[in-house]
Amino acid sequence: MNLQSKRSNKDLSMAVLGWNQKWEEAFAELKLEGAQPGRIIADHGHKYRVMTERGEGWAELSGKLQHELGDRSAYPAVGDWIAQRFFSESEKDGIIHGILPRFSTISRRAAGSVPTEQIIAANVDVLLLVAALNLDFNLRRLERYLVMAWNSGANPVILLSKADLCEDPEQFVKETESIAPGVPVIAVSAMEDQGRDQLEALLRPGLTVALTGSSGAGKSTILNWLAGEEKQFTQGIRESDSRGRHTTTHREMFVLPQGAVMIDTPGMRELQLWDDAGGGWSEAFTDIEEFAAQCRFGDCRHEREEGCAVQEAVRSGDLDQKRLENYRKTQRELKYQATKEQARQRNDRKTSGKKETRRGKGEQRRRFELERD
Ligand SMILES: Nc1nc2c(ncn2[C@@H]2O[C@H](COP(=O)(O)OP(=O)(O)OP(=O)(O)O)[C@@H](O)[C@H]2O)c(=O)[nH]1
Ligand SMILES: [Mg+2]
Ligand SMILES: [Zn+2]
Known part of the structure; x- marks a missing residue:
């Protein structure tokens, strides 16, 4: 399925994606003449899907920016705001010349023997840690996700999914709360429409919410449920061990009718922590x-x-x-x-004389009161 056909609203204003005065100022500071702001909504390796005022288009990094960034882990990720120059007056595609400083970076250690950082998403306000209430449920794993979340600069919320499969979800909510000081825990069921109000209270216009968790936890199903339409493909889990089949393979951002944007991510086999820069x-x-x-x-x-x-x-x-x-x-x-x-x-x-690049992770942690009833 191509991306364009999945997205119905092509002329989304920048505000819908979370553009505001603060970004406007950060953009002005880049001083890139003739550039326009845009947000990365999908990452296809060397090419990006970018949403700008003109709608959705393709963009690549300029050679100069590639050189400046050096490390691939410093390249833009889904959620990043960028400055791009269009190819022409009428085109939506262009070249990315700058990245606006992130206020949050969700990263993990990429698989492989050489330690490299993999950025799951950038500029996320609320990070939903999804864990299914089935045989795969594991408090220790959630603790690892919480370390990642608190390092990211985003506010974590735990979603206990598939509550319909569980006799006593409240018991699990209590248990989870005991290992997650200060973190809201919500039991939801996309199948039975449970927990919708609590979840929707998080989806305020202008906010960026991301889904993360093991494969098969029900992340894409939650996105589809909230969107009210089939944005993402979903697939049954393995009967034998309740694990998923790695159905989602790309990180991608979607606009929800509730007003927020939501990033769906591929489920992880095992979360390897990257760093503790944000404490x-x-x-x-x-x-x-x-x-x-x-x-x-x-x-x-x-x-x-x-x-x-x-x-x-x-x-x-x-x-x-x-x-x-x-x-x-x-x-x-x-x-x-x-x-x-x-x-x-x-x-x-x-070898290269390059300066260390730190992105001020967790420094500008933005907190807001989660509306719980
Ligand atoms: N019973 C029940 N099943 C659910 C619920 N939500 C999701 N599922 C099922 O769980 C399976 C996996 O769901 P997905 O949404 O594909 O899981 P995912 O987390 O996106 O998985 P990856 O893309 O592999 O990371 C599907 O068969 C869904 O129908 C729920 O609330 N209740
Ligand atoms: Mg998925
Ligand atoms: Zn002691």
Whole structure:
């Protein structure tokens, strides 16, 4: 199915995509004469689908911009606002000359032995972490997604999908809330239209919402349900283990009738964390950090030390031992990752003299009150 035929409204105004005064100012700062703003709605490798005032078109990066960006991980991702020059007065296609600074970046470590960052989406306000209430449900996995989410600069919300398959969804909501301090948890069923009001309260005009989670969790089904039409293809999961079949293969953005835009992403086999630049790890485990602050010794490792408040919390049942183990495991991973990445950057600098590129991840975290009833 081609992208154009999937999208019904071709003349979406920029405001619908979230363009506002703040972006206008950031765009002006690029000082690119003759360029127009646009938003990346799909990434096809070396070509992008871009929405501009003229509607949807194709765009590629200018040679100069490619050179400046260097690393592929610095290339635009779905959700990025860009500055493009059209090929002519009448065409929708053009060349991208600049990228506007992101306020949030959702990234993971790409598969492969060399550590590389893969950007799942950019400029996302609300990141929906979708987990199905079936045999595949796993709290430890959600904890990993929360580390990613808190590092991204987006506000996480957990969606427990397929609530119709579960006897007591509320029990799972409670359990999930206990591992996700400060994160709204909503049980939904696209099949039975459950949880719609809570979910729709998040879809305010101007906001960008992204779906992430394991394959088969029901992300594309949620998009179709909210859109009220079949925007994305969906497919049954494997009976044997309730895992998905990697149905969605591209990241893509859609406009919802509720006013927000929504990015659907391919399900992940296993989420590899990229970095902790936004302090997401501590944020995902604030409860443990709070216990740790009560330990007798400042350098307590929470193992067998006297007066360890973390171990005390485990003994009293206030903290799940498995959560503590995951806290340590994710910390080890992030540390290991950071050492490898530093080594790589040192090497890069040696060979190309390029400056380190950090994107101010998590620095400009925008928070807003989620409307819950
Ligand atoms: N019972 C039930 N099944 C659902 C629900 N939502 C989705 N499903 C089913 O779950 C299967 C997978 O749904 P998808 O939407 O394709 O899952 P996905 O997360 O997009 O998967 P990937 O694209 O592979 O990442 C499909 O057979 C859906 O019909 C629901 O609310 N209840
Ligand atoms: Mg999908
Ligand atoms: Zn301790």
